Amino acid sequence: MIKNTNIKPSYDCIVLGGGPAGSTAAALVAEAGHSTLLVEREKVPRFHVGESLMPECYWTLDRLGVLDQMKSSDFVKKYSVQFVNGNGKESQPFFFEKHDPRECSQTWQVERADFDKLLFDNAAAKGADCRDQTRALDIEIEESGEHTVTLQTGDDEPVTVSTKVVIDGTGQSSLIANKLGIRQEIPELRKAAIWTYFKGAAREPGQHGGATVILHTETKEAWFWYIPLSNDITSVGLVGDAEFILKSRPTPGDAYCEELGNCPAVANRIKNAEMVDQFRVAKEFSYVTSQHAGPGWVLVGDAFGFLDPVYSTGVFFALKTGEMAADAVIEGFEKGDLSAAQLGKWTDEFKEGVNWLRKLVETYYSNEFSIGRFMKNYPQHQGNLTDLLIGRVFYPGAGNIFNDLDPELAAVKSTKM
Numbered sequence: 001m002i003k004n005t006n007i008k009p010s011y012d013c014i015v016l017g018g019g020p021a022g023s024t025a026a027a028l029v030a031e032a033g034h035s036t037l038l039v040e041r042e043k044v045p046r047f048h049v050g051e052s053l054m055p056e057c058y059w060t061l062d063r064l065g066v067l068d069q070m071k072s073s074d075f076v077k078k079y080s081v082q083f084v085n086g087n088g089k090e091s092q093p094f095f096f097e098k099h100d101p102r103e104c105s106q107t108w109q110v111e112r113a114d115f116d117k118l119l120f121d122n123a124a125a126k127g128a129d130c131r132d133q134t135r136a137l138d139i140e141i142e143e144s145g146e147h148t149v150t151l152q153t154g155d156d157e158p159v160t161v162s163t164k165v166v167i168d169g170t171g172q173s174s175l176i177a178n179k180l181g182i183r184q185e186i187p188e189l190r191k192a193a194i195w196t197y198f199k200g201a202a203r204e205p206g207q208h209g210g211a212t213v214i215l216h217t218e219t220k221e222a223w224f225w226y227i228p229l230s231n232d233i234t235s236v237g238l239v240g241d242a243e244f245i246l247k248s249r250p251t252p253g254d255a256y257c258e259e260l261g262n263c264p265a266v267a268n269r270i271k272n273a274e275m276v277d278q279f280r281v282a283k284e285f286s287y288v289t290s291q292h293a294g295p296g297w298v299l300v301g302d303a304f305g306f307l308d309p310v311y312s313t314g315v316f317f318a319l320k321t322g323e324m325a326a327d328a329v330i331e332g333f334e335k336g337d338l339s340a341a342q343l344g345k346w347t348d349e350f351k352e353g354v355n356w357l358r359k360l361v362e363t364y365y366s367n368e369f370s371i372g373r374f375m376k377n378y379p380q381h382q383g384n385l386t387d388l389l390i391g392r393v394f395y396p397g398a399g400n401i402f403n404d405l406d407p408e409l410a411a412v413k414s415t416k417m
């Protein structure tokens with residue numbers, strides 16, 4: 001039986017959730033010398049959706065010291081992304097190295113169980129007290145800044161632990177945001193996803209074989225992701241409005257198969273493949289939080305907010321927020337300032353970067369607008385667009401493409417009305 005007897009009565013920092021956001025934050029805070037407890041409710045490794053990384057993950061992975069492990073892993077190397085429209089027309093692949101020849105332009109397609117375990121173990125190696133099968137049941141947030149977290153390991157009696165800082169990385173469970181009522185769904189991005197895994201699905205030869213391919217269905221009411229993983233497994237997922245995907249068909253499997261019939265570009269790629277997993281479902285997953293930090297607490301990763309999966313931004317944002325929040329916490333300990341302003345000092349910059357990708361998501365879902373046609377007319381924005389697809393959004397001018405794209409999009413929308 002698992003025992004929580006060695007959990008100390010108090011820590012400088014408790015991190016909730018052992019996903020990429022929580023493990024990143026815990027590793028960095030512990031490495032800076034602060035006693036840190038990281039709790040994960042599941043047994044590690046645990047399954048998770050979200051396999052395609054963005055190249056800009058590189059910098060946080062480098063800082064965490066795990067790049068060598070990534071390089072020597074079996075994870076499929078990702079050099080490019082490609083889009084296929086509803087008529088089956090393929091865009092030119094976006095090869096990240098053409099835009100920036102450095103090694104940071106190559107990233108990975110990861111089995112999340114293995115990737116997240118690597119980061120969890122890394123947090124332990126950096127000095128964090130890492131506990132899996134340990135659920136945060138509740139948290140009492142005190143204005144004084146001395147919070148208490150109630151934890152339960154396995155079937156043991158719950159224990160109460162005190163801490164100066166709580167970093168919430170509980171993902172879509174959003175423990176603090178739900179408790180404080182600060183989580184708001186984005187109604188226009190009320191989506192659902194149905195996905196499964198195939199063995200022996202088609203792959204392009206060479207480097208492009210590692211690409212994420214995003215394919216619209218013929219009616220453009222939904223799209224598929226196509227993510228090549230190791231051992232000849234491919235993750236193939238369907239995304240669309242929750243109402244359309246789930247309500248109008250008897251089962252998720254029916255919806256998936258019907259939309260496959262509506263997307264020959266995917267159906268052809270998997271026609272000789274064997275389905276090797278069940279259908280899995282996620283729904284209504286895009287939301288924001290109206291407050292991101294308070295005295296002695298801060299949100300990271302999906303607990304902070306979640307943008308649609310079309311550009312594979314989730315893990316990058318999880319790593320980035322984990323890093324930015326950890327820096328704010330470490331500086332806060334140095335200055336003796338664990339106020340909301342200190343712990344959340346990075347959030348405006350972060351949200352500005354996210355905003356450019358949110359606008360790109362809106363563009364993707366604006367079915368009447370062709371980004372391909374736009375790029376033909378505005379080739380000067382090619383670099384800017386590739387930066388967005390790489391995740392390079394935290395610099396002045398990262399959103400320059402929207403100076404021209406916004407008016408074009410508005411014009412198309414007004415013609416349609």
Ligand SMILES: Cc1cc2nc3c(=O)[nH]c(=O)nc-3n(C[C@H](O)[C@H](O)[C@H](O)COP(=O)(O)OP(=O)(O)OC[C@H]3O[C@@H](n4cnc5c(N)ncnc54)[C@H](O)[C@@H]3O)c2cc1C
Pocket residue numbers: 016017018019020021022039040041042046048049050051052053054134135136137169170171172173175193282285300301302303306309312313314315316318
């Ligand atoms: C359909 C879909 C497709 C996606 N595809 C991609 C993709 O291709 N690429 C990409 O980058 N992102 C993708 N994402 C997003 C990605 O999965 C997430 O953004 C990412 O996992 C966020 O990491 P995190 O650490 O914030 O949260 P998580 O990875 O969800 O980790 C949170 C952890 O907290 C634990 N936890 C929850 N509550 C408690 C508690 N009370 N006590 C203790 N532990 C707790 C959970 O068990 C979990 O392990 C996708 C998301 C969806 C919905």
